[in-house]
Amino acid sequence: MKKLLEVNDLSVSFDTYGGEVQAVRGVSFELNEKETLAIVGESGSGKSVTAQSLMQLIPMPPGKFVGGSIMFEGEDLTGKSEKQMQRIRGKEISMIFQDPMTSLNPTMTIGNQIGEGLIKHQNLSKKEAHNRAIELLELVGIPNPEARVKQYPHQFSGGMRQRAMIAIALACNPKVLIADEPTTALDVTIQAQIMDLMRDLQDKTNTAIILITHDLGVVANAASRVVVMYGGKIVETGKVDEIFYNPKHPYTWGLLGSMPKIENKDEELQSIPGSPPDLSDPPKGCPFVSRCPYAMEVCKNHMPEYTDVSNTQKTACWLTDERAPKVEIPKSAVVGGAKIHG
Amino acid sequence: MAKYLVKRIGFIIVSLFLIITITFFLMQAAPGGPFASERALPPAIEEQMNEAYGLNDPLHVQYFDYLLSAITFDFGPSFKYAGQEVTDIIKRSFPYSLILGLEAIFIALSIGVLLGVIAALKHNRFGDYTAMVIAVLGISVPSFIMATILQYIFSIQLSVLPVARFESFAHSILPAVALATTPLAFIARLMRSSMLEVLNSDYIKTAKSKGLSQRVVTYKHGIRNAILPVISYLGPLVVSILTGSFVIEKIFGIPGLGSEFVESVTNRDYTIIMGTTVFFSLLLLFSILIVDLIYGLVDPRIKVARSGGEK
Numbered sequence: 001m002k003k004l005l006e007v008n009d010l011s012v013s014f015d016t017y018g019g020e021v022q023a024v025r026g027v028s029f030e031l032n033e034k035e036t037l038a039i040v041g042e043s044g045s046g047k048s049v050t051a052q053s054l055m056q057l058i059p060m061p062p063g064k065f066v067g068g069s070i071m072f073e074g075e076d077l078t079g080k081s082e083k084q085m086q087r088i089r090g091k092e093i094s095m096i097f098q099d100p101m102t103s104l105n106p107t108m109t110i111g112n113q114i115g116e117g118l119i120k121h122q123n124l125s126k127k128e129a130h131n132r133a134i135e136l137l138e139l140v141g142i143p144n145p146e147a148r149v150k151q152y153p154h155q156f157s158g159g160m161r162q163r164a165m166i167a168i169a170l171a172c173n174p175k176v177l178i179a180d181e182p183t184t185a186l187d188v189t190i191q192a193q194i195m196d197l198m199r200d201l202q203d204k205t206n207t208a209i210i211l212i213t214h215d216l217g218v219v220a221n222a223a224s225r226v227v228v229m230y231g232g233k234i235v236e237t238g239k240v241d242e243i244f245y246n247p248k249h250p251y252t253w254g255l256l257g258s259m260p261k262i263e264n265k266d267e268e269l270q271s272i273p274g275s276p277p278d279l280s281d282p283p284k285g286c287p288f289v290s291r292c293p294y295a296m297e298v299c300k301n302h303m304p305e306y307t308d309v310s311n312t313q314k315t316a317c318w319l320t321d322e323r324a325p326k327v328e329i330p331k332s333a334v335v336g337g338a339k340i341h342g
Numbered sequence: 343m344a345k346y347l348v349k350r351i352g353f354i355i356v357s358l359f360l361i362i363t364i365t366f367f368l369m370q371a372a373p374g375g376p377f378a379s380e381r382a383l384p385p386a387i388e389e390q391m392n393e394a395y396g397l398n399d400p401l402h403v404q405y406f407d408y409l410l411s412a413i414t415f416d417f418g419p420s421f422k423y424a425g426q427e428v429t430d431i432i433k434r435s436f437p438y439s440l441i442l443g444l445e446a447i448f449i450a451l452s453i454g455v456l457l458g459v460i461a462a463l464k465h466n467r468f469g470d471y472t473a474m475v476i477a478v479l480g481i482s483v484p485s486f487i488m489a490t491i492l493q494y495i496f497s498i499q500l501s502v503l504p505v506a507r508f509e510s511f512a513h514s515i516l517p518a519v520a521l522a523t524t525p526l527a528f529i530a531r532l533m534r535s536s537m538l539e540v541l542n543s544d545y546i547k548t549a550k551s552k553g554l555s556q557r558v559v560t561y562k563h564g565i566r567n568a569i570l571p572v573i574s575y576l577g578p579l580v581v582s583i584l585t586g587s588f589v590i591e592k593i594f595g596i597p598g599l600g601s602e603f604v605e606s607v608t609n610r611d612y613t614i615i616m617g618t619t620v621f622f623s624l625l626l627l628f629s630i631l632i633v634d635l636i637y638g639l640v641d642p643r644i645k646v647a648r649s650g651g652e653k
Contacts, residue, residue: 057550082556090553097551102544107566107641117552152642168552 004208005031005054005176010068010078012046012053015061019280023049025232026068031176036202036209038223038240040216040255044276046232047212051178054210055093056085072176091121094169098181100161104153110137111149114168121172136167139204141197159190163197170201177202178210183218191215195222216259220244225312228252231277231287233303238313244335248307248315250292257332270332286318294319294327350634354627361623362412362616366405369615376421376610395421408616417617422609428617431602436621438508439591439598443583445518450525450579455572457526458533459565462541473530480527489520489593506595517594521587525579529572537568566640573637577630584625 012024024046031037039047052058054070056077070077072092080088094117097103105113114136115129124132130149137145140163153161162182169177179198183191195218202209211223219226219240226243228236228251236249247253254272274291277283283290289299298318307320319327377383377391392398396407411417417428461473483491496516497505504513540546541564549563588600599618606614638644 055551057547086553086555088553089551095548095551097544097548099544103548105545105549105563105567106643108563113548116549116554116558120553154643165548168548 002033003030004033004073006071007050007054008069008071010050010053010070011066012049012058012063013066014063016280021280022066022282023232023279024053025279025282027229027232027234028068029227029234029237031208031210033175033208034202034206035225036199036211036223038211038213038219038226039229040213040219040226041229042214042276044279045229046279047229048180050229051095051180051210051212054176054178055089055095056080056082057089057095087121090117090169090174091172092174093176093178094172094174095178095180096162096165096169096182099185100158100165101185103165104156104161106153109150109152110156110164114149114164114171117168117171132171133167136171137164139170139201140164140167142167158186159193162186162190162194166194166197166201170205170207173205174207176210177207178212180212181214182211183215184213191218198222216244216255228255231282232279233287233316235286235288235317236313236315238309238315242310242313246309246313247329247333248309248313248320249288249317250294250319251288252315253330253333254291256335257330259335261335286316296324350631354624354631357627358412358620358623362409362620363405365616365619366408369610369612370401370404372610374610376612411613412616412620415620417613417620420611420614422606422611422614428613431614432599432617432621435597435599435602438596439584439587439600442508442514442517442521442587442590442596442598443580445514446521446525446583446587447576447579449518449522450529450583451572451576453522454526454529455533455565455569457530459537459560459568461530461534462537462568463560465538470534473534477527477530477534480523480530483523485520485524486589486593488523489517489590492516492520493593506593508594508596508598513594517587517590517596520593521583521590525583529575529579532571532575533568536571537564540564540568543567570637570641573633573640576636577626577633580629580633581626584622 007030008028010024010027011022014021014023027046027050029037029039039050041047049058049063053063053065054077065078068078072088077085077088104110111130111133114133115124115126118124118129118132119126134145134149137148142148142160142163148156153164156164166182177198182198183194186194198209199222201207209222211218213219223240226238226240227234228243228249230251236243236247236252238246243252244256247256251272257270258272260269272291277287277290283300285301285303286292286295286299289295292299296318302318304316304318304321306314306316308314309320318324375392375397376395377388383391389398396404399407415429420426420428420431423431457473457476461470461477464470464473493505493516496503503516504510505516507513508517541560546559546563549559554562584600587598588604590596591598591601599621602614603618603622605611606618
């Protein structure tokens with residue numbers, strides 16, 4: 001498998017009146033060709049900022065790159081000018097946003113919104129772009145595309161708008177598609193359809209997908225690898241099976257525990273008590289220390305190094321240290337049923 | 343579309359009827375009459391004049407006479423200026439007000455929108471502050487002070503533009519600028535806040551993520567959405583510019599309809615009051631209709647033709 005994107009020690013901050021907010025603090029991961037990488041974590045964990053900084057969509061100022069690199073096909077994107085980034089956005093890397101109700105321009109036809117990128121990146125004429133837009137709408141499963149292409153976003157339902165967003169994002173056959181919570185704003189039946197569609201299109205176009213979500217159900221179905229983020233840092237990463245069946249980090253346990261399970265439908269839904277750390281004054285040690293039921297003295301002042309659990313799984317937790325007490329995975333975090341991938 | 347237009351024109355007729363009725367009774371309620379002046383007329387002559395102009399008829403007869411004259415748009419002769427028909431006065435003076443008003447609207451719109459966009463793009467930086475200082479000045483300085491300042495600088499000190507009267511394009515510049523100042527400032531502020539909101543919206547991010555240049559994102563995706571509140575302000579703007587030009591017309595000695603309108607009220611010149619009121623009302627009601635139609639063109643979510651139909 002070829003590496004497509006490699007993020008090294010990326011740090012992104014925002015200057016605010018309340019001081020510097022360190023939204024992303026030294027994140028490293030890689031994306032291989034044709035795979036789906038899920039980034040999970042709760043609100044404020046830095047997953048969206050990470051994704052948007054890949055495309056330099058963070059407004060600067062107040063945002064700024066503090067350090068690290070984003071290597072895409074051998075070139076560092078952090079050093080690119082705005083003009084150079086414009087040739088990458090939409091053509092090499094494109095993005096789907098969370099809320100399809102607000103992500104489309106209300107005063108422009110769907111066809112023109114799809115066609116814009118094509119005219120810019122592939123030098124198509126207006127007519128060609130229009131025809132290609134019809135093909136793309138058909139590809140994403142919108143019935144009667146010839147009529148739909150001339151319509152405005154308010155004439156589309158939520159699910160159809162997200163399909164149109166996917167058509168916009170895939171218009172120029174990008175190598176990487178970043179999907180920032182693509183199903184969060186949709187209702188459950190539509191969610192499944194959209195995820196099916198994305199998987200289907202991935203098979204056809206061989207696009208690598210970075211899927212940002214807090215829905216572990218979506219992750220289990222769609223992703224091959226998972227990055228778990230908390231407090232601007234990656235706390236655990238691994239293949240999807242490893243994260244679901246052999247998680248090592250208490251935060252991952254908490255996430256898995258707070259997932260509703262079909263076996264115990266009478267039980268109350270679990271949650272992780274407490275709230276995420278204030279990133280304008282991030283904790284010196286592990287960001288999860290204040291909410292972790294297994295927190296030790298060392299966790300308060302020292303950030304744990306990454307420990308290799310396997311070739312593919314890494315975790316940053318002091319519990320993996322040999323001096324730490326042995327802790328079993330809590331029962332709530334044990335995922336039942338058959339393994340997801342074979 | 344046709345059905346919508348018919349409906350709207352129906353509303354215009356109803357509004358006009360109400361305006362005419364209210365104006366008529368207000369006019370009657372005000373003390374004095376067209377022939378009251380410092381040098382009192384002999385009672386016999388005043389009686390004869392009242393008789394000749396139909397002012398001795400019972401109120402309801404006068405009212406129906408007015409309604410009839412409004413429908414036929416023939417308001418008869420002026421009470422004050424002997425031998426002049428109301429329609430002639432409107433025909434003579436309206437072109438001045440129209441040219442002045444159109445120029446002022448053009449200035450206010452183009453520069454106001456431009457200032458607002460610049461301010462939004464340079465949010466919290468020098469350009470923003472400059473544009474907003476201009477806007478605050480424009481809103482707080484009354485148009486008659488603006489007019490005299492302009493006259494002082496450009497006519498008296500620099501001698502580049504004529505100080506008053508209305509004979510050529512050069513004559514129209516100063517009054518148009520003075521008239522445009524306040525709405526210009528208002529539009530700039532309106533445009534700035536709506537542009538800021540639009541620039542922070544998700545679809546602007548989508549547009550950027552397609553790799554479009556900053557210029558295309560701003561013009562194609564930003565301004566068209568941000569200009570909507572400005573368009574809805576255009577209706578009241580036309581109102582205020584056309585009726586508010588009275589002061590400016592006075593200062594610059596322009597024989598426009600605004601001054602005609604105000605003078606007719608102090609003169610109790612009933613026919614001119616009626617004529618100008620009906621004329622202005624028609625103008626304003628139609629300009630609001632046109633603004634609504636434009637709104638439907640710019641924003642596809644508003645389908646004027648289909649009232650309460652498909653969502």
